[in-house]
Amino acid sequence: MKVDVCIIGGGPAGIEAAKEAKSSGANKVVLIEREKVLGGILNQCIHTGFGQRLYNEELSGPEYAQKIINEIDKEIEIFYGTYVLSVDSNLLVTAVSEEHGLLEIQAKAVVLAQGCREKPRGALDIAGTRPSGIFTAGTAQRLLKLNGKLVGKNIVIMGTYDLGLIMARRFTYEGAKVKMVVESRPYYMGLSKNVAECINDLNIPMLLSTKVIEVLGKERLTGVKIAPIDENGNVIYEKAQIVECDTLILAAGLVPENEITQNAGVKLNFASGGAITDQYCQTSVKGIYACGNVLYVHDLADYVTDEARIAGLGAAKYAINGYYHNEPIFKVISKQDTKYTMPNLIRKTDDNVKLYVRVNKKLKPAFICVKCNDKVIYHKNFNILIHGEMQPIILNGRDIKGDLEIICGERNE
Amino acid sequence: MYEIAIIGAGVIGCSIARILAEYDIKLAVLEANIDVAMGATGANSGILHAGHDCETGTLMAKFNYEGNIMFDQICEELDVPMARCGSLVLAFNQEDVNQLEILKIRGINNGLKKIQIIGQQKLYELEPSINKDAIAALWTPTAGIINPYELNVALMEISQLNGAKYYFEFCVSDIKKSNNDFFEITSSSGQTIKAKKIINCAGVFADKIAKMVGDDSFSITARRGEYIIFDRPTPVNRPIFQVPTKMGKGVLVSPTIDGNFFIGPTAQNIEDKLDKSTTTEGINVLKSSAQKIIKDLPYNRQIGSFSGIRAIPSTGDFILGESKIKNFYNAAGICSPGLTSAPAIAKYICSLFDYKKKKTYSTRRKRIINFKSASNQEKIELIRKDKRYSNIVCRCEVITEAEIIEAVRRGARTVDGVKRRTRATMGRCQGSFCTPKILEIMSRELGVKVEKITKFGGNSYIIDSDVRGDLHES
Numbered sequence: 052m053k054v055d056v057c058i059i060g061g062g063p064a065g066i067e068a069a070k071e072a073k074s075s076g077a078n079k080v081v082l083i084e085r086e087k088v089l090g091g092i093l094n095q096c097i098h099t100g101f102g103q104r105l106y107n108e109e110l111s112g113p114e115y116a117q118k119i120i121n122e123i124d125k126e127i128e129i130f131y132g133t134y135v136l137s138v139d140s141n142l143l144v145t146a147v148s149e150e151h152g153l154l155e156i157q158a159k160a161v162v163l164a165q166g167c168r169e170k171p172r173g174a175l176d177i178a179g180t181r182p183s184g185i186f187t188a189g190t191a192q193r194l195l196k197l198n199g200k201l202v203g204k205n206i207v208i209m210g211t212y213d214l215g216l217i218m219a220r221r222f223t224y225e226g227a228k229v230k231m232v233v234e235s236r237p238y239y240m241g242l243s244k245n246v247a248e249c250i251n252d253l254n255i256p257m258l259l260s261t262k263v264i265e266v267l268g269k270e271r272l273t274g275v276k277i278a279p280i281d282e283n284g285n286v287i288y289e290k291a292q293i294v295e296c297d298t299l300i301l302a303a304g305l306v307p308e309n310e311i312t313q314n315a316g317v318k319l320n321f322a323s324g325g326a327i328t329d330q331y332c333q334t335s336v337k338g339i340y341a342c343g344n345v346l347y348v349h350d351l352a353d354y355v356t357d358e359a360r361i362a363g364l365g366a367a368k369y370a371i372n373g374y375y376h377n378e379p380i381f382k383v384i385s386k387q388d389t390k391y392t393m394p395n396l397i398r399k400t401d402d403n404v405k406l407y408v409r410v411n412k413k414l415k416p417a418f419i420c421v422k423c424n425d426k427v428i429y430h431k432n433f434n435i436l437i438h439g440e441m442q443p444i445i446l447n448g449r450d451i452k453g454d455l456e457i458i459c460g461e462r463n464e
Numbered sequence: 465m466y467e468i469a470i471i472g473a474g475v476i477g478c479s480i481a482r483i484l485a486e487y488d489i490k491l492a493v494l495e496a497n498i499d500v501a502m503g504a505t506g507a508n509s510g511i512l513h514a515g516h517d518c519e520t521g522t523l524m525a526k527f528n529y530e531g532n533i534m535f536d537q538i539c540e541e542l543d544v545p546m547a548r549c550g551s552l553v554l555a556f557n558q559e560d561v562n563q564l565e566i567l568k569i570r571g572i573n574n575g576l577k578k579i580q581i582i583g584q585q586k587l588y589e590l591e592p593s594i595n596k597d598a599i600a601a602l603w604t605p606t607a608g609i610i611n612p613y614e615l616n617v618a619l620m621e622i623s624q625l626n627g628a629k630y631y632f633e634f635c636v637s638d639i640k641k642s643n644n645d646f647f648e649i650t651s652s653s654g655q656t657i658k659a660k661k662i663i664n665c666a667g668v669f670a671d672k673i674a675k676m677v678g679d680d681s682f683s684i685t686a687r688r689g690e691y692i693i694f695d696r697p698t699p700v701n702r703p704i705f706q707v708p709t710k711m712g713k714g715v716l717v718s719p720t721i722d723g724n725f726f727i728g729p730t731a732q733n734i735e736d737k738l739d740k741s742t743t744t745e746g747i748n749v750l751k752s753s754a755q756k757i758i759k760d761l762p763y764n765r766q767i768g769s770f771s772g773i774r775a776i777p778s779t780g781d782f783i784l785g786e787s788k789i790k791n792f793y794n795a796a797g798i799c800s801p802g803l804t805s806a807p808a809i810a811k812y813i814c815s816l817f818d819y820k821k822k823k824t825y826s827t828r829r830k831r832i833i834n835f836k837s838a839s840n841q842e843k844i845e846l847i848r849k850d851k852r853y854s855n856i857v858c859r860c861e862v863i864t865e866a867e868i869i870e871a872v873r874r875g876a877r878t879v880d881g882v883k884r885r886t887r888a889t890m891g892r893c894q895g896s897f898c899t900p901k902i903l904e905i906m907s908r909e910l911g912v913k914v915e916k917i918t919k920f921g922g923n924s925y926i927i928d929s930d931v932r933g934d935l936h937e938s
């Protein structure tokens with residue numbers, strides 16, 4: 052089957068990219084979703100906080116998903132329960148589904164929107180036994196919300212990314228005891244709003260600078276050993292203590308899911324874990340675009356929208372007449388306390404360029420400075436910058452005449 | 465009344481069961497755990513050693529060499545993937561090179577024909593990614609890699625096909641020899657089995673089993689080895705060793721037959737024979753030691769760490785044959801190179817008996833079809849035959865519902881059992897996405913509530929209760 056634009060992933064990014072591609076004039080647009088319904092991870096996010104930017108409402112994940120699904124153009128062909136096996140560099144998409152068996156779709160442009168996954172225990176170097184009872188926050192959330200199953204009764208949550216904070220509240224509501232939330236860094240990683248509403252309001256102890264050093268239990272988890280971390284980042288083993296629990300929930304961060312991306316020959320950025328893109332969401336392979344959490348982990352679903360529209364528009368233009376941004380390209384280099392920026396490449400332009408900056412630690416009070424050819428082209432002070440919340444900045448495109456250096460730091464008061 | 469009861473369904477017990485099941489006798493295999501390959505077989509390096517490590521004249525040296533040769537036929541008959549990729553031992557200085565010379569001579573004395581010391585140029589042709597400080601290496605092309613638990617499952621399946629009866633969760637607690645010259649074997653849950661002969665393949669607990677009948681001629685020490693496993697692709701093409709020490713072959717870097725790679729094992733004697741913990745110290749030792757082989761390992765692609773337990777014999781060599789107690793045989797103290805030696809050990813043990821073959825028996829078994837590695841045409845065919853091949857359950861490893869159902873049909877009772885038979889949950893996300901789906905499929909196929917499904921038996925339940933329900937009393 053031949054199509055103009057093929058979008059991989061039917062979450063908020065994919066849906067928005069498909070809509071934009073269609074309304075920008077692409078003729079045949081297909082959207083591939085591996086589950087039986089659209090919405091992606093939104094379907095298990097029954098907490099509110101979605102849709103403020105788009106609809107000016109406080110919606111739950113499924114409500115928000117339904118709203119954006121309702122707006123999908125009827126001409127977009129949606130493949131449900133369809134799993135993409137591969138995308139090659141000639142934009143041939145191979146997929147499999149019950150209805151169609153093996154499916155080969157030759158696309159003129161592809162938008163990658165597969166989302167992300169969580170870091171499992173195995174990636175985290177937690178010593179100890181290998182009992183049952185250790186789950187990533189998303190798995191526990193899925194079991195709770197889609198299967199109606201509770202994974203445990205006495206719970207320790209490791210990590211302070213938003214999903215862990217939200218699950219602390221959800222477990223409490225469901226009658227489980229969340230004994231504590233521990234974070235090895237001296238600051239939390241999620242949104243301040245979530246810490247206030249999910250942790251502090253429910254009187255759940257949150258221990259910062261505390262590491263889970265061992266898990267205990269031969270069959271089911273029986274406890275975890277925790278220890279404080281000093282200012283130099285060293286674990287103080289003599290102050291270790293055992294916390295009895297039957298469940299450990301990991302909220303240690305998300306990783307863009309880029310195996311299809313890599314196999315298509317797209318170059319990745321090590322710091323963000325996603326594709327290297329310019330401000331038009333163009334990847335290193337012509338005709339392949341990326342948006343949403345497959346590109347980098349967004350703090351809020353609403354932020355995905357703008358990016359998905361850019362990707363959908365780019366894919367449509369490329370599919371219709373091969374239009375491709377080919378202006379000279381400049382690198383965005385993350386320096387001092389900058390973890391990464393989005394995009395990580397900027398093409399020469401007279402327009403304003405929006406750049407999202409993620410810092411690698413808490414900075415208070417903070418500044419962001421952008422240099423081009425050793426000249427400062429942007430400098431702004433902020434009360435606080437934290438890892439969990441990306442800071443958008445607007446640069447004047449005319450100032451960008453070479454590679455950019457992004458410098459974040461603390462101000463001396 | 466069984467003619468023979470094998471105690472322990474690891475790779476040794478099941479290798480013996482494979483041969484004995486072809487004979488016209490009643491055969492039982494007793495396993496304390498819920499599945500095969502849950503002891504040393506489940507967590508080791510998965511390497512078919514060429515045979516230059518063991519001291520010439522030992523049983524270890526003899527069976528390593530003989531066992532290695534037997535794998536081509538076994539893997540072909542049992543449809544178990546294996547690769548003869550060879551192995552390398554690296555030298556970083558002249559002293560190491562001297563050690564390689566010793567290993568080379570030992571290898572030749574042990575029977576190896578193809579063994580040579582290669583220089584830097586050939587080494588980097590074979591392994592472009594390794595540390596450029598290595599100056600020479602011992603190259604043995606006959607070494608290989610295999611998935612040990614897949615082999616173990618295959619051995620069980622072929623023996624079951626030929627009539628062997630497996631008793632799982634049968635933890636032997638007592639053995640009595642009756643006056644009528646048979647053994648009465650009792651499990652901790654009170655089950656009793658009678659057998660004329662016993663073959664003790666109980667791994668780290670083989671000494672405990674032997675003592676039950678009065679054989680106290682040996683003891684077993686548990687020596688733990690920790691590993692870190694990484695996602696594909698692998699930077700090395702074959703197992704790469706450092707010069708060995710008295711505690712073992714040292715930390716190596718090796719690909720797995722499935723395309724992942726690992727570093728390990730450490731070597732630490734432990735009191736509690738079931739303590740499969742990983743330790744902060746162990747992981748640190750691994751990382752600093754593996755660095756000698758490959759400088760910048762991609763820890764962002766680390767997907768797991770685990771431990772295996774070796775059964776180290778007090779005698780310094782494999783303990784094989786009839787004990788001082790008549791009709792009680794040992795295949796004990798099978799530490800490295802135990803996996804490689806398994807077929808030869810089994811052949812030797814079975815040569816001690818004199819039974820007639822059954823009129824008919826099977827020698828071949830097919831593995832569970834792997835959808836991912838099928839060609840597009842085969843994929844179309846598979847889906848046409850069974851549409852459940854189109855439902856990808858484990859996204860990281862591309863494992864279908866049909867494969868999971870087949871694993872359950874073949875005896876997987878736990879999530880780990882499904883994992884070891886299909887690779888579901890063994891990918892990058894380590895089951896974060898697919899565990900709920902696997903639980904649903906298993907619950908449906910086994911006809912039990914998901915709360916009853918465990919990770920690996922015992923109390924390793926996964927789901928506590930329905931929301932607002934109450935199942936497991938905490």
